[in-house]
Amino acid sequence: MNLRRLFLPLVVLCPWLATVPPAGAHRLDEYLQAARLSIDIEHVDLEIDLTAGAALASNIFAWIDTNRDGEISGAEGEAYARQMLRSVVLKVDGYPVPVTLAGASFPQFRDMSLGVGSIRLRATAKVPSAGAGRHQVSFSNTHRPESSVYLVNALVPENRRIQLGDPRRDRAQHSLTLDYTVIAQAPSLLDRIFALVGLAMIGWLLWRFGYGLTQAVAHRQRSSRLFVN
Amino acid sequence: MRMSRSAWTALSLTFAAAAFLPALLLVFPVAADSQQRVGSPPTAASANGTVTMKVVEAANAFLATLSAAERTKGTFGFNSTQRTGWSNLPTGIFQRNGLRFGDMTPRQRQAALALVAAALSHEGYQKVTDIMNGDEVLKNAGGGQTGGRQGGRGPGGGIRFGLDEYYMALLGTPSTTAPWMIQFGGHHLAINVTVVGPNSVMTPSLPAAQPAKYTLKGQTIRPLGRENDKGFALINALNAGQQKRAILDYQVTDLVLGPGADGKVIQPEGIRASELDAGQQALLLDVVHEWVGILNDEAAAAKMAEIKSNLPKTYFAWSGATKNGGLAYYRIQGPTVIIEYAPQQGDLDHIHTIYRDPTNDYGAKLVTP
Numbered sequence: 001m002n003l004r005r006l007f008l009p010l011v012v013l014c015p016w017l018a019t020v021p022p023a024g025a026h027r028l029d030e031y032l033q034a035a036r037l038s039i040d041i042e043h044v045d046l047e048i049d050l051t052a053g054a055a056l057a058s059n060i061f062a063w064i065d066t067n068r069d070g071e072i073s074g075a076e077g078e079a080y081a082r083q084m085l086r087s088v089v090l091k092v093d094g095y096p097v098p099v100t101l102a103g104a105s106f107p108q109f110r111d112m113s114l115g116v117g118s119i120r121l122r123a124t125a126k127v128p129s130a131g132a133g134r135h136q137v138s139f140s141n142t143h144r145p146e147s148s149v150y151l152v153n154a155l156v157p158e159n160r161r162i163q164l165g166d167p168r169r170d171r172a173q174h175s176l177t178l179d180y181t182v183i184a185q186a187p188s189l190l191d192r193i194f195a196l197v198g199l200a201m202i203g204w205l206l207w208r209f210g211y212g213l214t215q216a217v218a219h220r221q222r223s224s225r226l227f228v229n
Numbered sequence: 230m231r232m233s234r235s236a237w238t239a240l241s242l243t244f245a246a247a248a249f250l251p252a253l254l255l256v257f258p259v260a261a262d263s264q265q266r267v268g269s270p271p272t273a274a275s276a277n278g279t280v281t282m283k284v285v286e287a288a289n290a291f292l293a294t295l296s297a298a299e300r301t302k303g304t305f306g307f308n309s310t311q312r313t314g315w316s317n318l319p320t321g322i323f324q325r326n327g328l329r330f331g332d333m334t335p336r337q338r339q340a341a342l343a344l345v346a347a348a349l350s351h352e353g354y355q356k357v358t359d360i361m362n363g364d365e366v367l368k369n370a371g372g373g374q375t376g377g378r379q380g381g382r383g384p385g386g387g388i389r390f391g392l393d394e395y396y397m398a399l400l401g402t403p404s405t406t407a408p409w410m411i412q413f414g415g416h417h418l419a420i421n422v423t424v425v426g427p428n429s430v431m432t433p434s435l436p437a438a439q440p441a442k443y444t445l446k447g448q449t450i451r452p453l454g455r456e457n458d459k460g461f462a463l464i465n466a467l468n469a470g471q472q473k474r475a476i477l478d479y480q481v482t483d484l485v486l487g488p489g490a491d492g493k494v495i496q497p498e499g500i501r502a503s504e505l506d507a508g509q510q511a512l513l514l515d516v517v518h519e520w521v522g523i524l525n526d527e528a529a530a531a532k533m534a535e536i537k538s539n540l541p542k543t544y545f546a547w548s549g550a551t552k553n554g555g556l557a558y559y560r561i562q563g564p565t566v567i568i569e570y571a572p573q574q575g576d577l578d579h580i581h582t583i584y585r586d587p588t589n590d591y592g593a594k595l596v597t598p
Contacts (some may be wrong), residue, residue, distance in 0.1 A: 030482075030574060032482070034483070036495070106324070114322050114388070153495040154496045154498065155494060155496070156495065167498065172479070172480065173479050173481075178496075
């Protein structure tokens with residue numbers, strides 16, 4: 001290995017300082033709310049990751065740590081998660097559907113104070129009119145809009161029967177509306193065998209009917225000829 | 230009019246067939262076109278495994294510089310959780326495992342860098358070192374605008390970054406046949422190279438930069454400058470109609486599929502590459518190559534061929550200003566590639582990017598479970 005190639009790029013730099021400079025690279029004064037929708041035939045799952053900027057962490061931690069003991073208890077976490085989900089409106093085919101909290105995890109205050117620890121919420125909603133055909137899902141998040149930035153995306157469905165249309169969002173990504181189509185379920189092998197047997201029987205009957213009809217008409221034509229003659 | 234018996238028979242058969250055909254279509258429906266799904270693309274392989282041999286030699290040379298204790302600290306099982314234990318965050322917020330550059334001897338550092346150089350292309354290695362040097366510059370300049378104080382007390386007091394805070398970890402045993410992995414990273418850098426026989430895979434990886442531009446020994450360095458400039462060149466090569474389809478009507482303030490988003494595939498958006506002319510497609514591939522080409526030339530060439538073969542199903546999406554120098558996010562997403570370029574919090578001097586292959590992160594396609 002050519003040592004010049006290895007070390008030339010790394011040569012250098014000003015003397016490494018002994019002082020204590022501020023660190024960089026972390027979210028500061030924004031509350032990032034990133035949501036992902038996973039659409040299935042009978043339910044829509046939500047993943048919502050909330051990352052508080054370092055400058056907001058104390059405030060946000062205080063919203064959650066209501067008894068001010070410096071820790072987020074299970075009950076406090078759940079209460080905040082439910083409060084946050086009340087700011088979420090999920091509609092399927094134009095009708096609001098209840099969003100049920102499925103899980104929540106909270107970072108340590110230290111991580112939040114650095115602008116990196118994320119609150120992770122998982123929720124789910126049932127699709128009331130599940131079935132083949134066209135549907136529409138819309139998601140809206142208005143939680144803490146005064147200090148938040150938003151991301152919302154639909155995941156490519158695991159279920160191949162679901163095809164997504166073009167998404168529509170508002171500029172700040174508070175909301176997303178998405179048309180999707182559920183393709184009719186393909187029949188199972190057994191269904192296909194039964195259908196084939198049935199079709200074969202129908203075909204045989206039709207053939208017999210056609211043959212019988214042919215015979216009858218031919219007979220009538222013969223009779224008609226006899227009568228004319 | 231008279232009809233013969235055979236004509237009647239033919240008519241009855243036609244009648245039966247006409248009844249059958251729609252029913253058959255119901256029973257055997259035409260497979261739904263799934264534009265968001267992927268077939269089985271070729272894998273990236275070096276022509277005869279010579280690159281792998283060089284990388285294995287470099288890995289073994291690095292291991293030979295380590296004491297038994299250091300080996301224990303710097304090596305992990307290939308299937309260990311360490312595989313997904315990477316981040317762009319600095320030490321103190323995210324604790325990496327492996328061997329810390331600041332704790333290595335000069336000989337060990339040299340061997341570690343030689344391993345990185347063997348696995349990557351010349352340009353890729355340069356990019357990596359530009360990012361590392363940039364981090365040192367950031368540290369020496371007093372850090373960015375956000376976060377706590379390095380080494381200080383209170384929030385962020387334990388944050389450390391700069392050249393000493395890059396880590397090397399090896400997963401599995403370096404081999405020309407069995408799978409193993411090189412994990413190298415620190416603040417604003419995560420390089421994950423999975424080696425399986427003659428194949429090398431560099432997804433997921435996260436090259437980032439802060440500052441995005443700095444001066445070193447009289448030279449202006451922009452670690453991700455080509456990613457920026459080529460992105461703007463591409464969006465400006467599109468005509469008005471194409472731009473309308475490519476430009477998202479909403480703002481994107483961060484990576485959508487950053488660290489921790491393994492295995493997630495979002496709905497592709499923007500303009501399809503099939504709607505671009507040959508020149509525009511070449512520009513798109515040139516942008517993609519800025520990430521793919523970090524890996525060694527042989528593996529990168531194979532990966533580029535794979536991406537090119539999927540070009541009609543590849544999307545380019547843009548959000549933000551179209552004049553170079555403005556703030557803009559872009560994403561390239563195809564069946565076997567996802568690339569995001571995202572300035573952070575409106576700061577042009579602070580760029581995060583991600584490079585993923587939804588079908589082959591960590592060499593998933595190459596590794597037998």
